[in-house]
Amino acid sequence: MLSSSTPNQDSSLPSLTRSPQLRAASSLTYQSLDGKIGKKQTKELEPVSSLSDHLYGAIRDEEDADSVQSSTLQDSVNTTNSFTNIPHNLNDPNELSLKQRLRYYVPCCNWMDSYSFDYLMHDLIAGVSLASYQIPLSMSFATAVAHVQPICGLLGLVVAPTIYMFLGTVPQLIVGPEAAVSMIVGQCIEKTVKHNPDVSPIDLLIVLSSCSGAILLAFGLLRFGFIDNILCGSLLKAFITAIGLTMMINSSISILGLEGVLNNLPSSIHVHSPYQKVIFLLEYFSKYNKATTIIGTSSFLIILLLKSLKRLCVRHKVPLASFFPEILVVVVFATVLSALFDFKSHGISVLGKITIKGFKLKVPFTGATRLWYGELFPASFVCAILGFFETSTAGKSLSSSHMSMSSNRELVALGAVGLSVSMFGALPSFGGYARSKLNAMNGAYTPASGLFMGITTLLVTLYLLDYIYYLPICVLNAVIAIVGMSLLQESPKEVKFHLRTRGYNELFTFFITLAASFFYSIEMGVAIGSFYSLMRVVRHSTQSRIQIMARIAGTDTFVNSDFTDSQQPLHFMLPKRVVVKGYKEFRHQSMIGKRVAVGNPDPTFTSDDQTKLVPELEDREGCLIIKIPEPLTFTNASDMKSRLKRIELYGSAKAHPGSTQKKSKVRHIVFDLNGMTSLDSSAAQILADIVQSYKNRGISVFFCRLFRNRTLLGRLEDAGIQAMLEDFQIPTSDYNISQTYKPYYDRILDALKAIDYMECGPDSDVASYVSSMMPYDGSV
Incomplete structure (x- = not known):
């Protein structure tokens, strides 16, 4: 626990930034925090049951370590209302x-040195x-969606x-061509x-792949991993819905010939x-090819039937049914029939x-x-962002408590993948949830399963391509239609x-995105x-959430009094507002309230009576108490x-500018800064x-309950705020x-x-009320 000053500490302490005693205390704080963080990290790195958890337990993003230190620090600070010197940098990279x-930077080092034959067989x-x-799915994406040769998929x-x-950083994630991104590539x-x-x-494909990869790599190096938290889930759902709808429409054109x-x-x-x-389909439907x-259509319906039977078998606890490749069966069967007839x-x-033959590597950004x-570039940017969102969604779904996905490392990995595939x-290629989930169900432990999938694909590409000469294009489009329907x-x-x-903002985001995708x-x-x-x-982020504080009558508790009916708790009616003149009344009612609560409790007072209470809030006359x-x-x-x-003008931050101005004038303003943990230079100005x-x-202006750290205190002093407050x-x-x-x-x-x-001066009777105060108990 962080050490703290006692309430009766001498008020003439030297500046925190210059005091050698506090610097010594700061070093003790470092040791205390380092000890706590070290224990927490050691606990996280303990061996776990599965290999994937064990191998990836050590992978932690650098911002995760920051969050551990921040949470430890905040927990320590929240246990005291006194002030503590908090050091700047708790995360010293030189300790690594x-x-x-x-x-961290090459995640495969976490599992390669522990790889065994047993895990090799599972991954294989x-x-x-x-x-x-x-x-067959990647060939469909290339041919029917992206409008390029099947070899590209x-x-x-x-x-x-x-x-x-x-x-x-996610062991069971499989990276490859994705439906949504392939659709954007195809449209472009x-x-x-x-x-x-x-x-x-x-050439266009090389540009799109390399540009999207470069964007992701730059984002990863700049530590932009937070972007997957900025855009809401309804936006991603709208993307996926638009992609699925577009895939089904495009596939319908090919299935109809x-x-x-x-x-x-x-x-x-x-x-x-x-x-x-859609307009084209309606106008030219009569020209469809009957055989195609x-x-x-038959391929589409057969795949649907096989998938339904597969789900039924899995539901009835037939585990081998999940391995049945219904798409491969339909593709092979259609190819054989096409060759025979x-x-x-x-x-x-x-x-x-x-x-x-004639294939050669190409260097992007040249020629x-x-x-x-x-x-x-716009299409490349969309591919990059959408691909990262899909990868992030799949990665987080596959992560466990011992195996968290590092967003920044994933950005770097996807950027390297994009630049690499562009050369070919x-x-x-991005991570996909469906195939990654299937990979986990098949027993994969590490990313080596993706390598074995790639080797198998390479062997098929080198030696078996001649056998799919007769594969009907409409069958590949039927596969795409199935994928679109699943989306x-x-x-x-x-x-x-x-x-x-009643998430109307989310609904608006969903429908405006879907409408723009469909019509444009x-x-x-x-x-x-x-x-x-x-x-x-x-x-x-630009809205300030300052609160007007008022005291609950009979207590020393200050609460937000600037609320509406919809914000009020259900068990309270709107409180009555009372304006009192000075500290005398505050202290008097506080003492009475404590005597009633502690010395003479009412045994007839029940919880049912409590729900009927109408709290009384008191405001100090001529004084505003503002919490930041x-x-x-x-x-x-x-x-x-x-x-x-x-x-100041209307008595509420929620008042309409056309409201009647209040008559009372403000003489004093008190800022409760307990939540203001940081202050940048512009805000200080x-x-x-x-x-x-x-x-x-x-x-007159007063600052209280200041969250004190070296940066915050130094900025208040350098901005001249501290000097202005000394006048009061x-x-x-x-x-x-x-x-x-x-x-x-x-x-x-x-x-x-x-x-x-x-207001009263040193000769007033304030001292008599002050002398009756209870000892400081840490309350506001």
Whole structure:
């Protein structure tokens, strides 16, 4: 526990920033905190039952260590109302050894030295099983969604898990081509190629992958891992819903055999948004290909049936059913039928010959591709943000109490993955929840399962591509339609929940994002939804939450008195407001209240009577007591200044500017700063202006319950606020006024006694009431 000063400590203590005694106490505080934090970290790093928990128990983001120290510090400070010298930097990076740093920056070092044959077999089985599901899916994403060659999806499934194995922090997370990001890539490529026929789709893909990877890598190096907490969940749900809807619409065009009609439309006719494609389907439905429609629809229904049977078997405790690859079965069966009955001769488009001959690595940000980075940057940014959100959602779902995901490390890992896959011309790759959950169910322990999945995919790419020549394109689109349908399943639950809880802001975010994505483009939906969410965050952060404090009659407790009916607790009616003249009345009623509560309790007073109480709140005449319950920054200090003016004029921060001004004038103002744990330079300037303005108008200002640390005290002194407050100090301390560090008061009551002294003078009878005070008990 942090040591603290006693209430009766000499008020003439030297400055905290200069006192050698306090510097010595500060060193003891360091040792105490280091001891506590060391014990907490040691406990977290104890071995646990599963390998994944054991191997990744040591991975902790650097901000997690900061939060441990902050919580330890705050718990210690909250146990005392006296003031303590809090040192600046509790997290000394020099204490970390090279091995510890290596384990943080290269996470694979945490599990490679403990890897065993048993875990190798588990990862191998999980990786091969997952490849049977992911290979046809990645080919579908490339061909039917991103409008590039199938090899781009397969290479993404090979390269991305390999890179993530070394840099990822979630052991069972599988990184690869994702439906949502592939859809954004496909829309961008389709629109660009439509108006620039000479450009290569692979070059555009390299630009999108490398640019999104560079964005994520920069965010990781700048420690922007907090961005996954900024945008609300309804925004992400709207993204996913728009993606699923777009995938189903695009797949319907291919299943009906209308791709040729769409490609042959004049360049003056733009069919890019989902809404425009729905109009296209309605206008050209009569030109559908009968054979393609039968094969595509049949594949769609068979996959649905197999998935339903699979869920039914799992529900009836048939564990092996979860390993059944229904997509692979349908793809193989359709390919065999296509080869036997020559589907191509019946007008059904097939995948054709896929080759990797002539393939060579390409370095991003060089050559002709540099011309496209500016134009494709918005789409790349959307891919990066959406991919990180999906990865973060999947990673947090798979994390345990001993295995937390590091957002900053994940940004670096995904950035490295994006730059790596761009060199191979592969699809942007991110973590996916469904396949990662399946990977965990298959028994995977470490990211090596992703490596084995990549090796299996590479073997298929090298030796088995010739056998999928006859795979019908409409079957791949049926797979995409199934994926799109699965993305829509969470939307009704999301809408229903926010309707039930009256979350109208979340509903507005959801529908405006979905509408913009449907009628214009997914990029526009992302931009509008993100802008609205960020405006909500900015508005919330710029609002000051200062409170008008009043004393509950008969107690020494001060509470917020500036509330409305909707904010009042259910067991209280609106309290009655009473204005009293000075400290005499405050102290008199407080003593009476304590005698009644302690000396002569009423045995007939029941809890039912308590719910009927109407509390009486007392205000000091001519005095405002303002609580600042939050750190002051440049974002909320200006709003606090305007709210203080409104309180002074109308008596409430919530009053309308057109309300009638109150007649009583303010002579004193007391600031309760218990919650103001930090103060930036801009806020200090505004606070100094406020104090100077009050001083110029003859209003005395008092600061009490200051949360003291070296930075905060130094900033108040450097801004000149401390010097201005010294003008309102009383010349004597004979009235039991607690000031551990002048000119700041320990309690609100201490400031009120100083006000009484200023108004009544030293010859008044204030001392008689002061002498009857109970000893300091730590209350406000």
